[in-house]
Amino acid sequence: MDSKMNSTEFSSITSGDISSHCPIKSQHISIPVLICLTFLVGLLLNVFSLWVFTCRTPVWKPSTVLQFHLAVSDVIICPMGPFMAVYYHSANWLFGKALCQLKIALITFHIYSSILFLTLISIHRYVVVVRYNRDSYMKRKDFVQKLCVGVWIFVLITGASFATIVDTSTVNNHTLCLSIHQGQYIDIYFIVNFTFLVPVLLLAFIVSAICYCLLVRSMSLLNTSHDNVQAIKNKSRKMVAVCLAIFVAYFMPMNVVRSVGIVVKKFSPHKCSLLLELETAYYVSWIVAGVNCCLDPILYCFSSQKFTRNVHISLSRIGVRLGTRHDSSL
16 A cells, blocks of 8 residues: 555656755855845935936936936836845745735836837937937937837736736745746746747847947047047947946846746756756846846946036035046037
8 A cells, every 4th residue: 555655646746846846945145145235236326317317407318218217127126126135045935925926027027128228228329329410210309208108018018917927836835936946837937938038138139239339330430530539439339338238247147047947947847956056046147137237327327428417416415526527429
């Protein structure tokens, strides 16, 4: 009878979610601490950026509109830092179903909106610099505002839809939220990742790379005999470097690690050690996500002379003085 029972138990294990029997481990304390620190700095920098945009920039250009919405996108995810830190360290989601769904929605909002607004910024920069003598809708503030509204409608629908179909679940006495160990949702993760997230990222990166390659090429043809032209050239190159660094250093690692993890979970769920390593790598990528939120305000400084000047003025009023800046006309 014992042999029959053991055979039945083995059959139920092999026919079910094998990876649910993989150990679920909490992460080293350094990961949640770094997540909290980076998202805190990102929150402070982006709240300050929003204050500069709303209170110190009376006249908005199309570039200002795009930068404002990118800052909003960064602010959205930052308050989730402490919740994610507690979750990663304890390996238990302690905050209930509603906050889990809110977390899923906010992560989706942040990833999609950041990708799309960075892409729109690259297109706008290309139009302004390379096609400066031609009329374009991207030079019209009302059109850019409508584009931003369209982006938010898209990400709200996408995030809300994803949040409604994914829930918390209990695996090995651990309450999980948006975890690689949730075997019942692996097909949903697979479809969402390879149908929506990865294609959108690749398309956005290709468009941005093309725009910035053309921008650099245009900059190389400028006559650099004048100091002002050289300043414009240097600032545009720095902006290109920051934008591409954000795409490569933030979006690429997170998407690669997540995609590999989903594939391993779906097709080789018994490889527990590999799954745990990929899980840790994914959590580390969220530290990089916090760094990205800190990099975006640097992008605003490179792309807008007025923003840089307003930052200098605002900081000087509270006793903080930065080095000498060089103005640019773009």
